[in-house]
Amino acid sequence: MYPTLNLALIQTYLHWEKPEANRKMFEDKIAGISHDVDLIVLPEMFTTGFTMNPDVIAKEESEITVQWMHTIAQNNNAAVMGSIVYREEDAFYNRLFFVSPDQEMYTYNKRHTFTLAGENEVYKAGNQKLIFEYKGFKICPMICYDLRFPVWARNTENYDILIYVANWPKKRINAWDTLLKARAIENMSYSIGVNRSGIDELGFEYPGHSAIYNVLGEPLVFSRNEEILYAKLHKEHIENTRNKLKFLEDRDTFNLIK
Known part of the structure; x- marks a missing residue:
């Protein structure tokens, strides 16, 4: 029997630079999940919004949020994923965490820091792509601006699911829609x-547009509203399509040198 994966995507506003308020908000929303789910996905920098002032966030907040994610995963018997402002000694990272109910944890540091907002001057960029397995699926997580760089996301590892968490503004939402499908x-x-x-403290508007596309680029869910989106992913769909349409076998081979 082919495995399936039940997802809950939480699309919501964020309290600006208020980790405790955001944790409480997400805790309440997660408590209201109405389906059996295997993975709960939160947006980019889900405890602060897309801040370029990480120094205003208390040092202990990084580990408080990671522990909170462990508790959420255990209490809901579901993995949880999202990125946060993470302080490591004197450096800051836009770091994604995946925490499973059995306390397995993976991390990914955003590779492409957003130069238009000066993120590259504040947060240290990552250089390691992450692929991990969960419930029979190989998952590749990435963060927001990474979406614009197809070489970094190129499926040379035969992963099954590509996930982007984001704070993507309304003024460039057409690119988000187009590139996710691509x-x-x-x-x-x-x-x-x-x-x-919602709208952040800097006046940027975020229109949602959270979505899931299948292997053929067909939309499964899409929303502009503040809500929880649900979907069931099927490994059978992936394998049957790839066996019929062997496009990945014709992909170019390459090595990243930087």
Whole structure:
């Protein structure tokens, strides 16, 4: 029997630079999940919003949030994923965490820091792509601006699911919609984007547009509203499509040198 994966994507506003308030908000929303789920996905920098002032966040907040994610995963018997402002000694990272109910944890540091907002001057960029297995699926998580760089996401590892967590603004939302779909088609994988909604303290508006596309680039869910989106992913869909359409076998081979 082929495995399936039940997802809950939480699309919501964020309290600006208020980790405790955001944890409480997400805790309440997660308590209201109405389906059996295996993985809960939160937006980018889900405890602060897309802040370029990480120094205003108390040093202990990084580990408090990681422990909170462990508790959420255990209490809900579901993995939880999202990125946060993470302080490591004198450096800051936009770091994604995946925590499973059995306390397995993976991390990914955002590779492409957003130069237009000066993120590259504040946060240290990562250089390691992450692929991990969960419930029979190989998952590749990435963060927001990474979406614009298809070489970094190229499916040379035969992953099944590509997930982007984001704070993607309304003024460039057409690019988000187009590139999420393109990543599904070119990589023959599920492509998932979880964006925030609302307006932040800097006046940027975020319209949601969280979505899931299947291996053929067909939309499974899409929303502009503040809500929880649900979907069931099927390994059978991936394998049957790839066996019929062997496009990945014709992909170019390459090595990243930087």
